[in-house]
Amino acid sequence: MFSFSRSASYGGVVRRALLAPGLRALAWRGAPAGCHTGSPQTAPPEPPLLDLHGRTHDYLRISLTERCNLRCQYCMPAEGVQLSARAALLTRDELLRLARVFAALGVRKLRLTGGEPTLRADLPELVRELRALPGVRTVAMTSNGVALARRLPALQRAGLGALNLSLDSLRADRYERLARRPGLARALASLDVALQLGLPRVKVNTVLVRGFNEDEICDFVELTRERDIDVRFIEFMPFAGNEWRDARMVPERAALDAVRRRHPALRPAAPEPCRTASLWQAPGHRGRVGFISSMSKPFCGSCNRLRLTADGNLKVSARPSPSTPPGARVDNAVSDLRVGRRWENPTRNHDSTLLPARRCSRKFSIQRNITLLIGNLKAEVRHNE
Structure with missing residues (x-):
């Protein structure tokens, strides 16, 4: 069976709750908030997943690996990071399940991340299987692009529908x-x-770091100008070891x-629902410029993303989070239907406990090192011996 453990901090008070039999931090309520893309025949069931702040979650980021072929200074120390034991990582079957x-x-959109997802040898097959899941409209990927070019044709054939390319300098010496x-x-x-x-x-x-690449903004x-792309500048965020x-x-x-x-x-681009970036367009340019301002203008109130880590933890923020013990195990004999029902039938009245989205944003702007978690999920399939 599933059970869930949640840590959230409000006003410095940490509350912990075992969320069973229903998930109290994610629950069914209301109609979609207009964040979905795709055809009407694949519309999500009603009501959708809603959290304590009233946010609809239809977007799941899946970390395929903790490994990376770069050692970016804003992300990890030069010696790398301690990787989880192989046995602690989600297997392919667990991930797909x-x-x-x-x-x-x-959930209608899946984004594959890492680490660096192109380090997975089975990446095209994963994309194909994920795209074939009923209800999934888009499979996207975030990559540093170093090992991507030769794999892109196969990934596109498999169903890859969107790509974010991490690129922090256009000068070879700075990049290195x-x-x-x-x-x-x-x-x-x-x-x-x-393209x-x-x-x-x-x-x-592009992650902007003062004294390093802010003079390349206009580059x-x-x-x-000639490319129909979005270039998005991301504020430098604190992570362990990135100084x-x-x-x-x-x-x-x-x-x-x-x-x-x-x-x-420069003029604002047309607004789009559930976007994390404010978008602008320069006259005569095909593409757009965006700003993801996680630190100076937290967008928590409109965020629709969930994050599944490579070792099976579920969280709602990219910010550093306190560790949370894993929940109970999932027996392999439990059907997906029964697993899904663990997320239904909340045992409380949501209308009396929904927190205003502005409170979430205000909290982040005052105390940036607090991470709002929906919950942490550790799912392990234990085969019958």
């Missing part, structure tokens, strides 16, 4: 200094291949001012 359960509960590995030419080649293949949604994600904007300091962060206002000095007629 959980994805199927989430799809049955209203930041990533502690060479790879700029290969990353740019992956961008070119993605040649006609992938419908291609985005470039990145120039990528959007984060407030002085190294380039807030959205400073980055936007830099773009406006070059493009005074």
